[in-house]
Amino acid sequence: MSENNCYGGGRCRPPIPDELTRREFLGVFALGAGSLAAGTMLPAITARTPERVPAFPDSWRHPITPPRVYGGKFLEAVAMPIGGIGTGSVWLDGQGRLGVWQIFNNLNETRVPDSFFAIRARTGNAAPVVRVLQTVPEGNLQPVESLTYEGGYPIARLAFSDKALPVEVRLEAFNPLIPTDAANSSIPCAIFRLTARNRGQTAADVEFIATCQNAIGSRGEPGISGRRSRGYGRNRNRAVRSNGWAAISMEKAFEPVETGPVKIRAGSGEIVPAPEMFWFASLSSLSMASAEILMRTAKAGGVVVAADVQPSFMSDIAALRGGAEELKTKYTVYEDFERGNYDGWTITGEGFGKQPSTGTHPNQQRVSGFLGRGLVNTYLPNDEPQGTMQSRPFRIERRYIGFLVGGGAHRNETCINLRVAGKVVRSTTGKNREQLEPASWDVSEFRGQEAIIEIVDKRSDGWGHINVDQIVFSDIPPEAVLQIGTPVGEAARAIAIPFSAAVVSQKQEAGFAVKMLPEAPAALRNIREQWRVTQYTKLEGFQNGAGGHRVWAATADGDPLIIEGPLGQGRIVIALAKDLPWSWAAALFASARTTPLKDGERIVPAIPGWGTMALAALDERAIVTPRWDSHEEIAAGLKDGEDSGESQPGETYDGAIAVPIALAPGQERTVTFVLTWHFPNVTRFKHEGNYYARRWPDAMAVVREVAANAEPLWQRTRLYHETL
Structure with missing residues (x-):
């Protein structure tokens, strides 16, 4: 037995046993082992079982290390x-x-x-x-x-x-x-x-x-x-x-439920395995991010429910369904850096060199994702040089400005900016990757105004450089024309809803109740909560049943408000007005699935x-x-x-x-x-x-x-x- 059991301040405790045998240890702690053997089962501990607290030797009543x-x-x-x-x-x-x-x-x-x-x-x-x-x-x-x-x-x-x-x-x-x-x-x-x-x-x-x-x-x-x-x-x-x-x-x-994944949970709370499901609270444009989600769900045989689908989104789909020649009429290339010089740009500092880069510089990770032979790459000869590039002024006439961007992810220091009236109104950085990726700005609010594009390198340490290429002005989401095989074009073709045009309806301040069609599933017809609509996206040229698309809810005049149809191997449901209640959204997910929910299962946001x-x-x-x-x-x-x-x-x-x-x-x-x-x-x-x-x-x-x-x-x- 150890006798040296005193600490600073004169506090002491009884002697500690020199050794606890394996049999004694197992005897004391065996009562707790059942919990581990039970796996995910709840332990059978209750307030009526004090015997689960084992009796310890008196010498154990004193801590090994006093607090x-x-x-x-x-x-x-x-x-x-x-x-x-x-x-x-x-x-x-x-x-x-x-x-x-x-x-x-x-x-x-x-x-x-x-x-x-x-x-x-x-x-x-x-x-x-x-x-x-x-x-x-x-x-x-x-x-x-x-x-x-x-x-x-x-x-x-x-x-x-x-x-x-x-x-x-x-x-x-x-x-x-x-x-x-x-x-x-x-x-x-x-x-x-x-x-x-x-x-x-x-x-x-x-x-x-x-x-x-x-x-x-x-x-x-x-x-x-x-x-x-x-x-x-x-x-x-x-x-x-x-x-x-x-x-x-x-x-x-739940409301308002933000855009994000959706899961099925059993009554116990456990996630029920199922193909991917995704909820869009609003869709105003077909961006790269939304296209990737749509195509991932389409290939997995999942379900997408999208509310507040706006005319601009439907117009993007229509424009991107065309072939390569038709797409060329939808955009213009503002700068591709293929001329071998920086004519038209005002440059300060040493970061950009005297002419566009042709790719990867010595001691730099491999640069990829650019189009043609030229690009901006400010890793010259390393991250230390700095500088800025400003374009000649231009008037904004198209909805989007798109570009390829890579390099450092330093806000305000390694970035490409849009300046209107001298102020930065849009800005994008790299992602600390040398691969250039598509990015875009919706600039419709600045249509008709004069602007300049600015490329900035004000950083000299790790990832202190910026890569830019292929700046385009476009009426359609630019991602489709910035990279071959982009999901944007795939998604536009996968959403095969037949229509000729999409416009905004007249607004009705008082709102109106939605009319259920006979084809609407029972889960939707049984919802008591009302969805009152004040304004919606009016699809012209749509025919119910065409291409396997069904209208589940409409206005009193027959304009579709909820359309369900194929999305690759999965299904998509679009609601053409905002403020769709979550009770409706959950019913739409359940109805579009090929496998019905079991008793106790519920569809919930996974945000x-x-x-x-x-x-x-x-x-x-x-x-x-x-x-x-x-x-x-x-x-x-x-x-x-x-x-x-x-x-x-x-x-x-x-x-x-x-x-x-x-x-x-x-x-x-x-x-x-x-x-x-x-x-x-x-x-x-x-x-x-x-x-x-x-x-x-x-x-x-x-x-x-x-x-x-x-x-x-x-x-x-x-x-x-x-x-x-």
């Missing part, structure tokens, strides 16, 4: 992540704040405002003392005077001090972390145990308060200001009550910001406030509520839960709060989806799991913490 306790200026250097393995985390910092939120599949170090813990306490008839349980204020809510922070992962213990408070307060924050129990160690949650102890001579009334902002839609990105963020809107908080706990379910309506959150108190006395608007409401005492309703565009709501407790002299009680999250859509290292989405369909399901097993989860985690 450090931080105070004073050292609190600036401490923070601990709280969250299950592989699920994301919130960071509890030395000020007592939830300072960094990384639960949204994000890496940003963003703080979600209005998310904190507080106490409201009083004795007798005295006025209540309200404090935020951190050392910085929240609005006009005062902080505690000081705290100490014991950091010993996975449990952080904070002790708060404030002479005005009639009780002692401490916090134990953790996520379940149990050796050999992967399932219970990877729950998307953070658990907070707040304890109050009455050391006075009179009874004390205490309320512990937890408040959290519904941050769905923010993606954890910078730019949250108060309750405002560009991703907020239609956020909603609902009170949910059950035996032994109460919660706020934090949700967000990273989609998900749910929840805040719960594991106490049936909890007061649930789905929406609070001022800190005075917290100071005055929270009121029960049911539903916040939906927030306005760009805004969200804060929700709070309070748990009242009465403490006799010498008594202490603990209240447990739980924060859960469920953001299933992420792709990392070619792995799609968060693993926890296979186990729970939403954040409230996680609350129910934690509430049912809270005590064993705490005891088993504490045991691991105390041991190590």
